[in-house]
Amino acid sequence: MSMANRVSVADKRAAPLVGYRARRELWCLAFIAPQLALFLMFTAYPIVMSYVYAFFDWDGYGPPKDYVGFDNFIETVTDPIFWNAFRNSLLFMAYVVAVQVPLALLLALLLNAERLRGKVFYRTIYFLPVVTTTAVVGLVMRFIFGAYKGVVNELLIKLGLLTAPIDWLGSIDTAFLVVVLVGIWKTFGMKLVYWLAGIQSLPKELFESARIDGASGLQLLRYITVPLLLPVGSVILLMSAVNALHVFDLVKSMTDGGPAFKTDMVDVYIYRYAFSGNGGARVGFASAAGVVYGVAVMIISLALGLLVRWSGGRRNAARL
Amino acid sequence: MNPARRKRSPVYVLVHVLLFAIGIVWIYPFIWMIMSSFKTNNEYIVSGIKLLPQSFQFSNYKRAWETAHFSVYFWNNVIITVSVVVIVILVCALTGYAVGRYRFKGRLVFVTAVTATMFMPKGYTIIPIYSLVNSLGLNNSLWGVILAEVGGAHVLFILLFVAYFRGLPKELSESAEIDGSGFVRTFAQIVLPLSKPIIATAAIMQFMWTWNAFLMPLIFTLGKPELRTLGVGMFQFVGENTMDWTGMAAAASISLVPILAVFIAMQRYFIEGVSGAIKG
Numbered sequence: 001m002s003m004a005n006r007v008s009v010a011d012k013r014a015a016p017l018v019g020y021r022a023r024r025e026l027w028c029l030a031f032i033a034p035q036l037a038l039f040l041m042f043t044a045y046p047i048v049m050s051y052v053y054a055f056f057d058w059d060g061y062g063p064p065k066d067y068v069g070f071d072n073f074i075e076t077v078t079d080p081i082f083w084n085a086f087r088n089s090l091l092f093m094a095y096v097v098a099v100q101v102p103l104a105l106l107l108a109l110l111l112n113a114e115r116l117r118g119k120v121f122y123r124t125i126y127f128l129p130v131v132t133t134t135a136v137v138g139l140v141m142r143f144i145f146g147a148y149k150g151v152v153n154e155l156l157i158k159l160g161l162l163t164a165p166i167d168w169l170g171s172i173d174t175a176f177l178v179v180v181l182v183g184i185w186k187t188f189g190m191k192l193v194y195w196l197a198g199i200q201s202l203p204k205e206l207f208e209s210a211r212i213d214g215a216s217g218l219q220l221l222r223y224i225t226v227p228l229l230l231p232v233g234s235v236i237l238l239m240s241a242v243n244a245l246h247v248f249d250l251v252k253s254m255t256d257g258g259p260a261f262k263t264d265m266v267d268v269y270i271y272r273y274a275f276s277g278n279g280g281a282r283v284g285f286a287s288a289a290g291v292v293y294g295v296a297v298m299i300i301s302l303a304l305g306l307l308v309r310w311s312g313g314r315r316n317a318a319r320l
Numbered sequence: 321m322n323p324a325r326r327k328r329s330p331v332y333v334l335v336h337v338l339l340f341a342i343g344i345v346w347i348y349p350f351i352w353m354i355m356s357s358f359k360t361n362n363e364y365i366v367s368g369i370k371l372l373p374q375s376f377q378f379s380n381y382k383r384a385w386e387t388a389h390f391s392v393y394f395w396n397n398v399i400i401t402v403s404v405v406v407i408v409i410l411v412c413a414l415t416g417y418a419v420g421r422y423r424f425k426g427r428l429v430f431v432t433a434v435t436a437t438m439f440m441p442k443g444y445t446i447i448p449i450y451s452l453v454n455s456l457g458l459n460n461s462l463w464g465v466i467l468a469e470v471g472g473a474h475v476l477f478i479l480l481f482v483a484y485f486r487g488l489p490k491e492l493s494e495s496a497e498i499d500g501s502g503f504v505r506t507f508a509q510i511v512l513p514l515s516k517p518i519i520a521t522a523a524i525m526q527f528m529w530t531w532n533a534f535l536m537p538l539i540f541t542l543g544k545p546e547l548r549t550l551g552v553g554m555f556q557f558v559g560e561n562t563m564d565w566t567g568m569a570a571a572a573s574i575s576l577v578p579i580l581a582v583f584i585a586m587q588r589y590f591i592e593g594v595s596g597a598i599k600g
Binding site (some may be wrong): 025027028034035038039041043044045046049050053060083115116117118122129130132135137140142144149154158190193196246252253274275283286290291297 | 353414447552569576
């Protein structure tokens, strides 16, 4: 439904009043002016400049003057540390999405079962981590998975599963895994609520008539619920993937990319160059890395967007 | 199937046991954090997996609140969050009213531009935002963080307001105007009070995002400890006091308990807000 054809017809009725319409037009412009100013300053301008800065060798002080062409881009794509971070970001996204999206659907289906009691209670519990400050949670996790007296080690030793404590976040074998686990846990509730919203928007009559026709619970799931959820599912997939690709707070607070860059992600990599302090910042280079990654994320989103379109999710995607 | 029989079935019980057990594990980190905040550091070391403290004592909170300046960080968080929520709601309601109820020159251009930028590949836009706020001379006050958090287009909230205002009967504002109410008064006294559900949803969402923000406050308070927010203060605290576990737990509780309390009290709005994001 286009925005234009549902505007109030009050325009026409008010027309005889001379100057009334013109005054109202001015008021409308005045009403959108604050948002327009914020949009130009904090959305449009930064997008343009994020490209412009990438062509300069600039430490962030004073205006950028030292034009270097594509040097920053060449340096980015030839830096193995960048590709290491890129690989980690993709892996993090893949693991989080692959575990979170189907499991959240399963829980949503369970919580949607008519006869299950305590739905609101469970929904509240599983949504709880979503509302908490990611950076603070990351720091708390540093202690929970800590090598010295961390509660995870204490518990595993007590259960006899471990003989000596493990430095979960300091060891190159386990750090990435722990970051992925905490990442899944932290945003799981969000996907759960998305799925619940999707399930509740399905037409109820369809289920009733299928049930009258003698379909079993599993048949309903297989032939009605899941196919009808595909469009909303692809939107969830798209949103989850883009969010996971931009993980920052969690990694910055839990590991800061370590040990030995094992949990380094692209946004953490870029931050290091953009805000390293001590006058050593390489803002131009950070911007170039940002553009390269921005384009990569766009390509991934487009690929997933095609999936959305293919599964008939246009209606949902076009709304935003 | 008979519902009473279904309820007693082993599958039903198993589902509940599983959901409950996993649920405990799910929120265990927060329980552990709160319980640890009442222990002494010595007790923390020897207590192993024992959850309850020997006695509830508040010295960790006193240390975090006073010595570690979490009182400053807490009020910074409150000031930033309240300001951002109020400004964002006002800006979005104004925009939603004009776009949702009237046709005016430039409307389509505005809507198209705001929507189109969502689909553009972006570089690292934090840097231009940072230098813009710096060049406005706001980097030495909380206003820098507030403006940076307020900045940008709030497409989701605008859409919510547009849809809501458009759905209101047009006779509402027409009769007000016949009674001599002007454009602004009609909006402020008649239409805006009707949009309480949207205001509540948007306020809760924005509250959650701003209270939990990390990157913006981090870069705007580098080298300015008095402007730190809870998340940034916590980050510095842990970096400087690696052995003060229970002080850390108290500081973390000061950061997280307010948002957890607001969530539990108003969880319906949180869920609706998040659902709104997917429904569009």
